[in-house]
Amino acid sequence: MSSDIDLTRHADIAPLGPDEAADDSAQTRSPSYRLAYADIDFLRRPELRPVRLQLELLKAELSQQEQGIESTVVIFGSTRIPDPAVAARQLREAKAAAAADPGDAALARAARVAERIAAKARYYDEAKRLAAMITEVSQSNGHRHYVVVTGGGPGVMEAANRGAAEAGGKSIGLGIVLPREEKPNAYVTPELSFQFHYFAIRKMHFVLRARALVAFPGGFGTLDELFETLTLIQTGKVERVPVLLFGRVYWDRIIDFDALVEEGTISPRDRELVTYVETAEEAWALIRDFHDHKDIPPGGA
Secondary structure (H helix, E strand, C coil), rough: CCCCCCCCCCCCCCCCCCCHHHCCCCCCCHHCCCCHHHHHHHCCCCHHHHHHHHHHHHHHHHHHCCCCCEEEEEECCCCCCCCCHHHHHHHHHHHHHHHHHCCCCCHHHHHHHHHHHHHHHHHHHHHHHHHHHHHHCHHHHHHCCEEEEEEECCCHHHHHHHHHHHHHCCCEEEECCCCCCCCCCCCCCCCHHHEEEHHHHHHHHHHHHHEEEEEEECHHHHHHHHHHHHHHHHHHCCCCCCEECCCCHHHHEEEEEEHHHHHCCCCCHHHCCEEECCCHHHHHHHHHHHHCCCCCCCCCC
């Protein structure tokens, strides 16, 4: 969709007449004379925040409706887990730098981190394979259920969008404006590549159509979306969907769900909201079985 305002599409938004547009005067140059919907300074005022929130909600919603998106599978994970070949190269470079200056603690730490990242790089391939599996089934004959959606960034998110693209289907990227955020990865379907200012609206779009949340090893952003989804399910704000955590070794080290049960801060039933998986095949089978193959075309099982 074009970002330009098409004044001819809607009867209640009329373009300026030629004489009116050409009338250059102190009055027409005044900011007060601008049409409200075309006045960026006006739209950015603090008092207009409710309008901006509504616009962010509606733009992505209407675009997805136009593309026939019925349901999604959310795939999250670290932006720092690259393609295995890239991870291997980064590890070689980090080790070489550390070996060249053995007394540098920062270089030694960088080499250790690069080694851990390289060990997790297999998740890039698993995310790509999972997205391809889902896309090959979910988008046959114009079907638009279980469409892969990510945060649109690099790392695991790139892998998921890449898997969908290489399978010949569409996928969604929900980006966010951040000081150092990279541009959308090259595999997001262009007409389904969105950018948000408000985290709240972005996260709303992640869960609105979600049939599953798949979380690969990640940091604050992954944890934020994971716990947001778990809280919404726990409190009954959304229907329960599979919440799958790739890599039990990683997640057991990062989050001790059993300790939360023992401390009495969550119930044993809450603990059952998450399931650990290790492979794309296992994840997709759990998603299909949970929904009893609903909305999956014949032959897609």
